[in-house]
Amino acid sequence: xxxxxxxxxxxxxxxxxxxxxxxxxxxxxxxxxxxxxxxxxxxxxxxxxxxxxxxxxxxxxxxxxxxxxxxxxxxxxxxxxxxxxxxxxxxxxxxxxxxxxxxxxxxxxxxxxxxxxxxxxxxxxxxxxxxxxxxxxxxxxxxxxxxxxxxxxxxxxxxxxxxxxxxxxxxxxxxxxxxxxxxxxxxxxxxxxxxxxxxxxxxxxxxxxxxxxxxxxxxxxxxxxxxxxxxxxxxxxxxxxxxxxxxxxxxxxxxxxxxxxxxxxxxxxxxxxxxxxxxxxxxxxxxxxxxxxxxxxxxxxxxxx
Numbered sequence: 285x286x287x288x289x290x291x292x293x294x295x296x297x298x299x300x301x302x303x304x305x306x307x308x309x310x311x312x313x314x315x316x317x318x319x320x321x322x323x324x325x326x327x328x329x330x331x332x333x334x335x336x337x338x339x340x341x342x343x344x345x346x347x348x349x350x351x352x353x354x355x356x357x358x359x360x361x362x363x364x365x366x367x368x369x370x371x372x373x374x375x376x377x378x379x380x381x382x383x384x385x386x387x388x389x390x391x392x393x394x395x396x397x398x399x400x401x402x403x404x405x406x407x408x409x410x411x412x413x414x415x416x417x418x419x420x421x422x423x424x425x426x427x428x429x430x431x432x433x434x435x436x437x438x439x440x441x442x443x444x445x446x447x448x449x450x451x452x453x454x455x456x457x458x459x460x461x462x463x464x465x466x467x468x469x470x471x472x473x474x475x476x477x478x479x480x481x482x483x484x485x486x487x488x489x490x491x492x493x494x495x496x497x498x499x500x501x502x503x504x505x506x507x508x509x510x511x512x513x514x515x516x517x518x519x520x521x522x523x524x525x526x527x528x529x530x531x532x533x534x535x536x537x538x539x540x541x542x543x544x545x546x547x548x549x550x551x552x553x554x555x556x557x558x559x560x561x562x563x564x565x566x567x568x569x570x571x572x573x574x575x576x577x578x579x580x581x582x583x584x585x586x587x588x589x
Contacts, residue, residue: 341463341480341522343528345490346414347368348367348460348461348480349365349366349480350379350410351364351517352410354407356404356405363385363517365519365521366379366410367379367381371558377451380446381533382445382519382520384436384535387434396447397432401447408424414482422454423453426447426448427448429448431557438502438549443554444533444554463529465555471495471503471525471532473498475494477523477524477531477548479507479523480522481534484514492509496545502550503547503550505546506544507545515534515536518536519534532548534547
């Protein structure tokens with residue numbers, strides 16, 4: 285039956301109700317259309333750029349551990365290892381190493397302290413430990429971490445043996461930071477660790493160990509291998525937990541009863557103080573060398589423990 289005849293068969297009141305209903309539906313659709321036009325609804329949503337999370341240190345060790353070369357106002361020297369990490373409280377990579385390397389143990393004429401790094405450091409270059417690729421010419425900031433102390437003085441230290449530098453720009457710098465341990469999985473005697481290091485005569489990059497003691501705020505651990513590991517120059521290298529997070533900084537070690545052991549500063553000891561240092565204003569170190577005021581030792585020491 286044609287539509288007009290349907291309306292003719294309706295009572296006058298019914299036609300009025302139907303007309304009002306049609307007007308209401310049309311008004312609603314018109315309002316929806318206007319809303320879409322002014323609010324942009326229906327347009328493709330913009331996808332927010334996500335900052336990629338750092339890879340687990342167990343998954344990849346490329347561009348993660350380096351041989352550092354420190355440029356100071358009194359000269360240059362190389363010592364030990366350093367590694368790059370990312371933290372929730374810094375959007376820029378952090379270079380961590382052992383503080384005692386910035387002193388006679390690393391070939392410098394005096395022991396630098398956390399509060400003197402900023403005025404002493406003029407630059408930092410990194411050489412990838414596995415590929416020997418050199419990275420240089422990037423600005424860094426020395427971070428002042430309270431209550432640090434070099435190995436041998438850590439008994440009264442609340443933050444342990446650690447030094448930190450922030451890479452202010454990573455443009456063109458191929459670094460693959462590993463995450464810093466959060467402390468959600470605390471370590472104790474019996475906990476496994478993995479040292480990331482290039483051991484002479486070995487192709488392995490991860491060297492498994494087990495914590496055997498926590499003494500004077502330091503981890504003491506034995507390596508699983510029964511062969512003696514040549515860890516000369518390993519100070520400052522990272523130790524990973526089972527999640528691939530950096531859990532400690534290797535400081536040194538030795539051989540005893542046919543086993544290789546090591547000592548390390550736990551991340552849990554300095555993490556909160558590192559956060560404070562990252563949030564404080566810092567001065568970017570110039571990538572130029574100032575005139576030396578005192579002559580340091582002339583021979584760089586790459587063989588620090």
